[in-house]
Amino acid sequence: MIADPEKVAAVVAVIDDDQGIREALDGMLRSVGLQVECFASAQEFLAKDDRDKFGCIVLDVHLPGRNGLDFLDDLATLHVTTPVIVISGFADVPMSVRAMKAGAIEFLTKPVRAMDLLAAVEAAVKRDCAMKQAAEKIAGLRADFETLTVREREVFAHVAAGLMNKQIAAALDLSEATIKLHRGTMMRKMRANSLADIVRMADRLGI
């Protein structure tokens, strides 16, 4: 059902207090080649250190003690961006709205059809991959930016703002030759080939 399970290296986290449901979801997701880890409660999941490996969370909204929707809020507070698929026994509209607002990407009603769940998991994992890749890119960019000297960062900012070497030299009270030198090193360190690259990077880095 999933085009290429090999590609999906991510692990699916199942959070449900009902052992029977947990085992069933675990078996079903594994049968299509997904890796699964089950948790009986939100607390159990949050106690986990390597939460990064999860590409998707399948969450029962009726968890004991704390509501599954409160858990969604917790995730937001903890900056956990893993996409969440909410499963509920009661399909009431207010709850599904709340779930979607709290960041769930899909709201399914029990009994859930395997096809629907798998489609949702696939979409979630894809979204998670994309988000992780984007995050990695920014992290790489930030790492490159960290290697710049104070002077090179100033040059970077001015280049990104669209200033000519001459203008930068005037602004920083340096010679144009020195600016050219700094600019060359900066471009190399940032792995940028053009002015357009620098502008885009500045945008991503929020400079």
Add this chain to the structure above:
Amino acid sequence: MTTRARVMVVEDDRIVARDIGEQLGRIGHSVIGVTARGEAAVELAISNRPDLVLMDIRLEGEIDGIDAARQIRARCQIPVVFLTAYADDETIRRASETEPFGYLLKPFEDLQLRTVIEMALYKDRADRKLRESTAALQVAQAELARMSRITTMGQLTASIAHEVNQPLMAVVMNAEACVQWLKGEKANVGEARAAAERAIAEGHRAGAIIQRVRAIARNAPVVFEEHDLNEMIESVLSIVQPELSRQGIALDVYLQPDQPSIVGDRVQLQQVMLNLVSNAADAINASGTQQRRVTVVSAMDPLGEVCVTVEDAGVGIDPDHLDVIFNPFFTTKRDGIGMGLSICRSILDAHGGRLWAEPRVPTGTCFRFTLPPRMLQVAP
């Protein structure tokens, strides 16, 4: 006007038996059986159904007239009048315990016999009427209890449906997994079998839930049987638990193990639990307390009675109302009819137990009921 009664005579002296027969004939009654043995008297009473038994106390055979009377009374409710020459205190005491309809010392005159028989027959008719109306009352009470039970169960419909939905979903998921494992060249039979087995287990789980619900809602006659109280409590709690968790209320249960078994009607006692727990949940919801938990405890008290407590930190009950709440039609709920607790109390009364409410500090209420253990319980 004398009614002509069919009388059985139990007398070990044949001559006396014949004399009594003649006396009965003279005062307008007929003899439908004579025996000199206690055992035979019980059998004859059951098969011939006389209107009245005249019973001598000293008899032939293993059992005496008092034992025979006790058995006849227990098995076919036929009135017994003792006719005897013995009048010592011990004999009279034993005879009284069988609740005889009369006691006549030999020798006696026609008029005395006639009066005693008239009185016995009259008392028997009165007793019969009382038994009939008591039975009718019990039927009405059982019906009322059932209606209230069904109302309570009705409030649980949503969560019961949810509870059945859980295993159903698991069944479907496991079956889909099973099919998936069997697909293609690399079919994994081991995993497929495990999934199928899980589906079976989940199917049984759904069945068990339905069975528990039906056991409470069924329209069955009241049966007093021996039960394990803790098992009974757990079974009810499994029905209300999902509804409580839906309302965000936790359920704390402490059941003291190895309690003596109790005798009672399972459905009615479960109804009491159901009522007390859902009342507790209502009290919590009405109060807006942060302590959203219901505590259920079963324990044996020093007197050997089994005591069950249902506690909440909800709105609590006005101390002046602690007893009034058990009156019929007393309610503080807008949509209540006020029969729940009144029915609960009558159920406990019928079980030889007690039900009462105590205020809880600082807020909330504690409902307690006690039941005598099986050894101390008298068959109703």
